[in-house]
Amino acid sequence: MNNPSTTSWEDVRRRMDAVHAALEHDVTITPETKKAILKERALALAKERPKEQLAEAHLEIVEFVLASERYGIESSFIREIYPLRDLTPLPGTPPFVLGIINLRGEIISVIDIKKFFDLPEKGITDLNKVIVLRNAEMEFGVLADAVPGARWIAREAIQPPPATFTGLREEYLYGITVERIAILDAVKLLSDPKLIIQEETAITKGSQ
Amino acid sequence: MKFMLNLSTRVKLALAFGVMLAMLLAVAVTAYNGVAKIRESQKRLFEQEFQNALDFAHLLNNENNGRASVLTLLLATNRSDQDYWLKDIHANSRETAEILTNLKDRNQANAALTIELQELETAKEANRETRETQVIPAIKEGNTQRAQELLAGIQQERYVKLRDILERLEKDARKNAFNMVTVSETISRDVVRTFVTFSLVAAVLGIFIVLLLNSSIATPLREVSDVAANIAQGDLSINVAADERRDEVGVLRQNFARMSQSLRATANLAQQISAGDLRVTITPQSEKDVLGNAFAKMVENLRSTTNEITQGVNVLATAASQISTSTAQVAAGAAETATAVTETTTTVEEVKQTAQVSSQKAKFVSESAQRTTQVAQAGKKSVEVSLEGMHRIQSQMQSIAESIVKLSEQSQSIGEIVAVVNDLAEQSNLLAVNAAIEAAKAGEHGKGFGVVAQEIKSLAEQSKQATAQIRGILNDIQKATSTAVMTTEQGSKAVEAGTKLAAEAGDSIRVLADSITEAAQAATQIAASSQQQLVGMDQVAMAMENIKQASHQNVAGIKQTEAAAHNLQELGQRLKRLVDQYKI
Numbered sequence: 173m174n175n176p177s178t179t180s181w182e183d184v185r186r187r188m189d190a191v192h193a194a195l196e197h198d199v200t201i202t203p204e205t206k207k208a209i210l211k212e213r214a215l216a217l218a219k220e221r222p223k224e225q226l227a228e229a230h231l232e233i234v235e236f237v238l239a240s241e242r243y244g245i246e247s248s249f250i251r252e253i254y255p256l257r258d259l260t261p262l263p264g265t266p267p268f269v270l271g272i273i274n275l276r277g278e279i280i281s282v283i284d285i286k287k288f289f290d291l292p293e294k295g296i297t298d299l300n301k302v303i304v305l306r307n308a309e310m311e312f313g314v315l316a317d318a319v320p321g322a323r324w325i326a327r328e329a330i331q332p333p334p335a336t337f338t339g340l341r342e343e344y345l346y347g348i349t350v351e352r353i354a355i356l357d358a359v360k361l362l363s364d365p366k367l368i369i370q371e372e373t374a375i376t377k378g379s380q
Numbered sequence: 381m382k383f384m385l386n387l388s389t390r391v392k393l394a395l396a397f398g399v400m401l402a403m404l405l406a407v408a409v410t411a412y413n414g415v416a417k418i419r420e421s422q423k424r425l426f427e428q429e430f431q432n433a434l435d436f437a438h439l440l441n442n443e444n445n446g447r448a449s450v451l452t453l454l455l456a457t458n459r460s461d462q463d464y465w466l467k468d469i470h471a472n473s474r475e476t477a478e479i480l481t482n483l484k485d486r487n488q489a490n491a492a493l494t495i496e497l498q499e500l501e502t503a504k505e506a507n508r509e510t511r512e513t514q515v516i517p518a519i520k521e522g523n524t525q526r527a528q529e530l531l532a533g534i535q536q537e538r539y540v541k542l543r544d545i546l547e548r549l550e551k552d553a554r555k556n557a558f559n560m561v562t563v564s565e566t567i568s569r570d571v572v573r574t575f576v577t578f579s580l581v582a583a584v585l586g587i588f589i590v591l592l593l594n595s596s597i598a599t600p601l602r603e604v605s606d607v608a609a610n611i612a613q614g615d616l617s618i619n620v621a622a623d624e625r626r627d628e629v630g631v632l633r634q635n636f637a638r639m640s641q642s643l644r645a646t647a648n649l650a651q652q653i654s655a656g657d658l659r660v661t662i663t664p665q666s667e668k669d670v671l672g673n674a675f676a677k678m679v680e681n682l683r684s685t686t687n688e689i690t691q692g693v694n695v696l697a698t699a700a701s702q703i704s705t706s707t708a709q710v711a712a713g714a715a716e717t718a719t720a721v722t723e724t725t726t727t728v729e730e731v732k733q734t735a736q737v738s739s740q741k742a743k744f745v746s747e748s749a750q751r752t753t754q755v756a757q758a759g760k761k762s763v764e765v766s767l768e769g770m771h772r773i774q775s776q777m778q779s780i781a782e783s784i785v786k787l788s789e790q791s792q793s794i795g796e797i798v799a800v801v802n803d804l805a806e807q808s809n810l811l812a813v814n815a816a817i818e819a820a821k822a823g824e825h826g827k828g829f830g831v832v833a834q835e836i837k838s839l840a841e842q843s844k845q846a847t848a849q850i851r852g853i854l855n856d857i858q859k860a861t862s863t864a865v866m867t868t869e870q871g872s873k874a875v876e877a878g879t880k881l882a883a884e885a886g887d888s889i890r891v892l893a894d895s896i897t898e899a900a901q902a903a904t905q906i907a908a909s910s911q912q913q914l915v916g917m918d919q920v921a922m923a924m925e926n927i928k929q930a931s932h933q934n935v936a937g938i939k940q941t942e943a944a945a946h947n948l949q950e951l952g953q954r955l956k957r958l959v960d961q962y963k964i
Contacts (some may be wrong), residue, residue: 232820247816248820250817252817253810253814255807255810299806319809319813321809321812321813
């Protein structure tokens with residue numbers, strides 16, 4: 173009993189020393205590793221490049237996730253993406269209006285389109301993002317569970333929405349990509365009278 | 381004479397003493413009369429005749445003195461001497477006159493003497509006359525011549541005449557006195573004769589009475605006393621002959637005869653009894669017959685005693701036979717005792733050896749107990765040391781647990797940092813997306829910026845992946861630390877249990893040490909006891925030896941007892957024979 177314990181203690185000490193040494197040395201990444209990483213990235217970027225340049229009629233979209241479904245919106249309508257912070261709920265508004273946020277001094281209302289699409293609720297966290305849409309007439313934020321990033325999509329790769337999509341979904345949908353990303357029609361969203369009316373009704377209380 | 385014998389002894393004695401007393405009285409009276417006569421004659425002799433002779437002598441003397449005084453006066457020269465001598469002469473003259481008067485008074489009965497005295501007085505008076513009237517005055521006047529004449533003449537004549545008369549008278553008186561002494565002697569001789577005569581008569585009478593009394597009282601009494609002496613010596617053969625006297629001596633003789641008779645009868649009875657015949661019947665003479673009563677009682681007692689002795693002899697015979705049986709049994713018992721004693725002696729020897737062995741064992745146990753005590757002490761110390769080590773281990777365990785908890789907390793802070801990094805990556809990602817949007821807005825000019833945004837996005841992705849990995853590692857670390865804390869806790873508990881066990885072991889060792897100490901003491905005591913046991917066994921062995929000797933002596937004694945029992949049996953038979961001689 174005595175002998176194995178001592179040996180194991182020696183082993184432990186040796187391992188600890190190794191860890192300590194590794195920590196001392198690995199804080200700064202060796203130049204070779206750094207170089208390898210950078211090279212890899214460079215290669216990755218170099219692959220994407222020709223596609224973009226080749227496809228003139230490409231559409232750049234921002235991909236986002238709503239309840240494990242992937243959606244996209246044309247990036248030309250997106251002012252910016254902002255992490256959901258300091259959401260202030262507004263009383264007396266319809267359920268799809270989550271509330272308002274302060275975006276560098278501007279007050280912007282945030283809506284939850286999951287309510288329109290009858291998608292299951294996931295709860296709101298700091299990880300949620302707000303995609304701020306804007307055109308000449310309208311500006312409001314759409315809640316997204318996650319935003320993987322922006323991507324280029326060829327226009328011919330976009331297919332019309334299937335017949336199974338009805339109602340509101342069908343109304344706002346622009347098309348579906350091969351990667352099964354549902355691209356929303358930002359123009360329709362921005363000019364949706366429901367949203368406006370509701371906004372108006374929300375503002376002019378008692379007209380409805 | 382017979383009458384005389386029949387008088388009682390008291391009367392006899394009274395008569396004898398009366399006669400003797402009468403004789404004594406006669407003698408005394410005679411003596412008294414004689415003595416009275418003698419005293420009379422002596423008195424007369426002394427008072428008259430001797431006195432007369434003395435007075436005449438005195439007168440003569442006085443006359444001489446007077447003449448001498450007158451002559452001295454004549455010679456005296458001085459007045460004082462003359463006075464002295466005158467006084468002397470007068471005193472002398474007075475004395476003379478006095479004596480003369482006395483003489484006259486005394487001898488009035490004697491006529492012849494009275495005449496003589498008258499004559500003397502006349503002559504004396506004449507002398508005095510002359511002296512007083514002539515001589516003394518002459519002297520006083522100093523006429524010594526005249527005085528001398530007178531004195532040598534008339535006075536001288538007168539003096540001579542006076543002296544002659546006086547001398548004659550004195551001679552007569554002396555003669556009378558001598559006559560009186562002779563008369564008195566004659567009287568006394570008569571008295572002595574009478575006295576002697578009476579005494580002789582009394583003596584003869586006394587002897588007669590003594591002889592009479594001797595023959596009538598003493599002789600018969602001596603006879604009786606001789607018989608009594610014989611009886612006193614046990615001789616009852618002499619008989620006292622009874623006579624017909626009725627005085628005390630006669631009665632004594634009769635009673636004596638009766639007594640000797642009765643004694644003879646008793647002696648006969650005693651002879652019978654001595655011959656062993658106890659069937660005799662004894663009738664006491666009276667209630668006060670001590671001897672008879674005693675004999676009766678004695679015979680009775682002898683009878684009962686003989687009876688009892690017979691019974692006793694029977695008992696004795698039985699007892700003797702029983703004793704001989706018992707001695708036989710005791711002899712058998714003594715033999716058994718001897719065997720038992722021998723066995724016991726062997727056993728004692730064995731026990732002694734056992735005690736020796738046990739003593740050695742006890743000593744060995746004591747020594748080993750002492751060694752064990754030392755070992756227990758060492759064990760106690762080891763336990764204490766191990767307890768200390770356990771406590772140290774406990775505290776170290778505590779510090780290990782704390783270190784692990786600290787580690788866990790630090791990994792938590794790492795997690796926080798990782799979360800911050802993740803957030804940063806997220807933000808970077810957003811920034812990259814925004815940058816891409818902006819680049820798209822910029823059109824052809826923003827293409828390079830889009831590449832940068834893409835690059836930033838990729839970095840953010842990688843950061844996120846790294847943080848996810850770190851998070852996984854942190855989870856593993858958390859699990860490991862949890863396991864370590866649990867293990868440490870278990871170890872601590874194990875150490876606690878070990879401490880408790882060690883404490884118990886210490887207690888056990890202490891108890892063990894105590895019991896070993898007790899065992900050592902007990903072993904020492906056992907050793908001492910075994911030693912004592914050895915000594916005791918030696919004593920027992922000695923005692924057994926003594927018992928052996930005693931049993932030997934017992935056997936000898938039993939043999940003696942057997943002999944004694946045999947003797948007793950013989951004695952019983954002898955006694956039986958002896959008792960059988962008595963006829964009850």
